[in-house]
Amino acid sequence: MFSGLTIGLDVVDVGTIEESLERFGGRYLDRVYTPREIAYALAANDPATRARRLAARFAAKEAALKALCARERGIPPRAIEVVRSDDGSIALELSGAALAAARETSAASLSLSVSHEGKLAVAVVICTRVKP
Amino acid sequence: MNDKIRAILGEHARLAVDVAQLSDESDLYEAGMTSHASVNVMLALEGEFDVEFPDRMLRRGVFGSIASIRAALDELTSVAGAAQ
Numbered sequence: 070m071f072s073g074l075t076i077g078l079d080v081v082d083v084g085t086i087e088e089s090l091e092r093f094g095g096r097y098l099d100r101v102y103t104p105r106e107i108a109y110a111l112a113a114n115d116p117a118t119r120a121r122r123l124a125a126r127f128a129a130k131e132a133a134l135k136a137l138c139a140r141e142r143g144i145p146p147r148a149i150e151v152v153r154s155d156d157g158s159i160a161l162e163l164s165g166a167a168l169a170a171a172r173e174t175s176a177a178s179l180s181l182s183v184s185h186e187g188k189l190a191v192a193v194v195i196c197t198r199v200k201p
Numbered sequence: 202m203n204d205k206i207r208a209i210l211g212e213h214a215r216l217a218v219d220v221a222q223l224s225d226e227s228d229l230y231e232a233g234m235t236s237h238a239s240v241n242v243m244l245a246l247e248g249e250f251d252v253e254f255p256d257r258m259l260r261r262g263v264f265g266s267i268a269s270i271r272a273a274l275d276e277l278t279s280v281a282g283a284a285q
Contacts (some may be wrong), residue, residue, distance in 0.1 A: 079236070081235075081237055082237075085215070085237050085241075088241070089241055089244075092245075093241070093244045094242075096244060097240070097244060100240070100243075101240060102243065131236050131237075140260065140261045141260045141262055143257040143258065143260050144257055144259065145256045145259050146240075146259075165256075166256065173253075
């Protein structure tokens, strides 16, 4: 039975992603993003598009943590993945600690929307919950 | 150790205020640190102190103040020291 919803929103400065890539390179990528997310982002030809794609994904991970009310649960960013379908639509896929948090809090579904404009990337996640 | 933590915060946390104005207990997020900047802080701390933050420590509160960062590093470096 539907029992409510929670929303998470996050904004990321694309410039901070570029700085992280410059300063920490692969260590930054491997700690924050999944192999599929890295492959998709790095498939872009120009560095600006790569950074935008990563920024949108980081914003999505943070927005999901907020929607799940799980920012103090010790969830690594890689446990929340943005996956793309062949038609270009995106969704969230949880694993490990993120999946456990979702189950423990009766989260039934997560809906994601991302956007970017100029140097900002934005993500919104809506989490619906059901009574256990 | 706190001086090194402050130096890393000054370089990576993108604070809205001078790190010298903050107490060890000041809220770093209130001082302007974003969640993404906290990742850079974590990576810089790992490089400086030769430790790795485990998944269980990837919580907002661990990076919320100089004191909480110090406590986490104390735990990680004591574990590393005991293992040697």
